[in-house]
Amino acid sequence: MGYERLGPSKPSGSVTATTAPAPNVNQVSTSTQPENTNRRRKKLLVSSIVVAFALILAAAIFAGVRSNVNSSQHVPGLARKPSQAISKACEPTRFPELCVDSLMDFPGSLAASSAKDLIHVTVNMTLHHFSHALYSSSSFSFLDMPPRVRSAYDSCLELLDDSVDALSHTLSSVVSISTGETKPQDVMTWLSSALTNHETCVEGFDGVGDGEVKDQMTDALKNLSELVSNCLAIFAANGDGDGNDFAGVPIQNRRRLLDIGDNNLKFPRWMKRREREILEMQVSQIQADIIVSKDGNGTCKTISEAIKKAPQYSSRRIIIYVKAGRYEENNIKVGRKKINLMFVGDGKGKTVISGGKSIFDNVTTFHTASFAATGAGFIARDITFENWAGPAKHQAVALRIGADHAVIYRCNIIGYQDTLYVHSNRQFFRECDIYGTVDFIFGNAAVVLQNCSIYARKPMDLQKNTITAQNRKDPNQNTGISIHASRVLATPDLQATNGTIQTYLGRPWKLFSRTVYMLTYIGSHVHTRGWLEWNTTFALDTLYYGEYLNSGPGSNLSQRVNWPGYRVINSTAEANRFTVTEFIYGSSWLPSTGVSFLAGLNI
DSSP states (O other), X not given: OOTTOOTTSOOTTTTXXXXXXXXXXXXXXXXXXXXXXXXXXXXXXHHHHHHHHHHHHHHHHHHHHHHHSOGGGGOTTSOOOOOHHHXXXXXXXSOHHHHHHHHHTSTTGGGOOSTTTHHHHHHXXXXXXXXXXXXXXXXXXXXXXXXXXHHHHHHHHHHHHHHHHHHHHHHHHGGGTTTTSSOHHHHHHHHHHHHHHHHHHHHTTTTOOOOHHHHHHHHHTTTHHHHHHHHHHHHHHHSOTTOOOOSSSOOOTTOOOOOOOOTTOSSOTTSOHHHHHHHHSOGGGOOOSEEEOXXXXXXXXXXXXXXXXXXXXXXXXXXXXXXXXXXXXXXXXXOTTOOSEEEEOSOXXXXXXXXXXXXXXXXXXXXXXXXXXXXXXOEEESOEEEEOSOGGGOOOOSEEEOOTTEEEESOEEXXXXXXXXXXXXXXXEESOXXXXXXXXXXXXXXXXXXXXXXXXXOOSTTBOEEEEEEOOOSTTOOOEEEEESOEEEEOHHHHTTTTOSOEEEEOOSSTTOEEEEESOEEOTTBOTTOOOOSSTTTTTTTOEEEEESOBSGGGOOTTOOOOTTEEXXXXXXXXXXXXXXXXXXXXXXGGGGTOOOOSSSOO
């Protein structure tokens, strides 16, 4: 991942003996695009005004509530003592002093009678801080910035906006958990996503020289990560009255039974009949809402135009059929408001969405993606996503997914370093082929890759291949990479090196990195140690790396690493925690996508 990531972050040359020179982040581009810049700034201005009104309203409510709070909470010169509820709520957090101070400063907290009563207050307070950060950050969007700084800044605004949305969902949902309308796992997912967004925002400024924009962003982002971490800890400890453990690996005490039905059925019985029919249909039989065709024989000529035509916040599935052809449109994006979009192509290698951006274009890794999707309910089927920048350009993403309940089905994802960015939220990949070299499946989603072929390619000289780089930052995040019933293979050019190039299953990008391989074929190109250190002893005792009943010449466990955080999984119950049903709660949302899947370890 990139020159923008240092230390425990993800530098480009961390698995190679040589590194390319970093782009000059202070060099202003000579090929500016005034029209696009003005349009972007107008959007930012509108967003700033909206957030400003929201903050004014929040401030009014804040002041009104404050006037009704016990006056002893804010008597000048008196030492304030936290209530028993606040003290108990903050005990399991990683930042207890900030937890106590921030809660005592927020109206209504002293009136809470229990730690559980403070969940809503804590989320509300954190949302207030994120909204203020978005507003204050938007206020200096008109400053002149070098391209690399502008890319980092724009990434931050997008990510902060997504976090405000995620925290708003959380705030409205925490009160409805007891009624069953919201699952605790939803809340953990949205909080985990907000924390990941913040981390990505901060990383975007790594490697950027000190300056006014970086200083102001640093000030705006202060304590946000710690506040979300405290929310996660408090909710994990108090979010469910029945004592379920939502920290680390999700465990369901009341696991929903699946009606799997007849073994001869391709899809589970609980899928709607129409959804089964659509998945069995030939492309020519599908009635698409929007058709993209380069020759003009469709609704649109470009994918970007089709996305614009799709309605915002659609309650029904919108199908966009992308006919065979090569589409290169300079970073296509399905934004947060474009929900329930399904992209259907003519097949792997036929419908190709391609791009060539890399960090050498003075952008963050986040902005190199040839295709990105953050709208919930996103589905892609029978498409190739590619970044052709090549290994010498280092970080160059082919596909970035931050959409909750996203499904990628029968797709190719092709690149070298940082091919597939599973950024955040819950994701499912089925029957996909993924190609890359360094850290080519990376991010902090809760993601299951099932029945996929994962191909290591020949990297640059002196480089090592690392398949995964999972960046779970907090022990309460419900995130990780689960590779289930898949195949870890080598491309012919890598095979031809006769083992002179080392390939590893993964390395820990962040402190609580979590990745498992289960019931997967592992080829002989994978090193006998299996896993690679990030930086000497970093995260070796806090990570969770597991292997369960894998096969193939590369699955031999006799010479695996002996890190405290690595384990050979021998318990079926432990392995089950990383299946679709338990890890991404497949029983509640995957059936409606029409994609077949293994709910448990073996079905």
